[in-house]
Amino acid sequence: MSEAAPRAIRHIAIIMDGNGRWAKQRGFPRQVGHERGVEALRRTVEACRDIGIEYLTVFSFSSENWKRPAEEISALFGLLRLYVRQDLKRLKEDGVRVQVIGNREGLPEDILALLLKAETETQQNSRFVLNIAFNYGGRDDIVQACRSLVAKAERGEIASSQIDHQAFESELWLGDTPNPEVLIRTSGEYRISNFMVWQGAYSEWYFTDALWPDFDEEELHRALVYFGSRERRFGLVSEQVG
Numbered sequence: 001m002s003e004a005a006p007r008a009i010r011h012i013a014i015i016m017d018g019n020g021r022w023a024k025q026r027g028f029p030r031q032v033g034h035e036r037g038v039e040a041l042r043r044t045v046e047a048c049r050d051i052g053i054e055y056l057t058v059f060s061f062s063s064e065n066w067k068r069p070a071e072e073i074s075a076l077f078g079l080l081r082l083y084v085r086q087d088l089k090r091l092k093e094d095g096v097r098v099q100v101i102g103n104r105e106g107l108p109e110d111i112l113a114l115l116l117k118a119e120t121e122t123q124q125n126s127r128f129v130l131n132i133a134f135n136y137g138g139r140d141d142i143v144q145a146c147r148s149l150v151a152k153a154e155r156g157e158i159a160s161s162q163i164d165h166q167a168f169e170s171e172l173w174l175g176d177t178p179n180p181e182v183l184i185r186t187s188g189e190y191r192i193s194n195f196m197v198w199q200g201a202y203s204e205w206y207f208t209d210a211l212w213p214d215f216d217e218e219e220l221h222r223a224l225v226y227f228g229s230r231e232r233r234f235g236l237v238s239e240q241v242g
């Protein structure tokens with residue numbers, strides 16, 4: 001893709017859906033679909049970075065995915081291990097900062113160590129931030145932010161009158177990251193699935209029938225063109241924003 005991202009887009013978030021169906025359509029085990037999903041993730045990180053997007057947040061394991069068969073969970077954990085082991089060096093060199101959002105409780109020790117390593121070794125990078133939502137749920141995020149605010153109030157650090165949108169938002173896992181202007185979901189499903197519940201309140205949603213392993217620069221470009229065609233009103237009327 002040659003042109004730069006529209007100026008207004010700093011943050012894109014993606015529900016990478018359809019790995020299983022992609023594999024099934026081709027008679028492959030689901031694992032193959034997930035592996036191709038990792039390749040699509042690599043392409044997307046590079047494409048976003050190249051066009052000047054600052055933040056990319058990807059949903060790679062939801063708090064609901066624990067309900068999947070043990071074999072599938074183990075495959076998804078395996079992929080995260082593989083991704084960090086294979087890509088960390090390149091991500092570091094390419095100026096990518098890796099951040100992991102989600103609940104860390106209940107994750108295997110080696111995964112925790114790997115996530116920490118990825119975060120620590122890339123924390124000096126500032127060119128591009130890749131947020132990996134792992135063991136993530138938007139409602140869990142809101143609950144943990146509430147707990148954190150209540151704990152502050154109990155310590156006398158904040159009064160209830162000081163709790164506004166900004167104070168609340170700063171307790172969320174994405175903290176000071178700007179809210180995503182564009183949210184993408186692949187595979188023809190029209191659901192939010194507990195992703196970016198707070199942060200997506202005014203995002204433009206772009207749904208595509210493409211299955212995640214097929215997602216590429218062209219698909220990203222279509223999402224950006226779609227965004228460019230939308231008038232973002234934030235509750236105002238058209239004349240006010242024009």
Ligand code: FPP
Nearest residue numbers: 016017018019020021037038060079080083
């Ligand atoms: C949805 O496909 C995809 C997931 C649950 C996992 C997404 C993970 C990756 C793309 C790769 C791993 C990423 C990292 C950062 C290691 P699905 O299995 O729900 O597909 P289906 O709905 O067609 O069955």
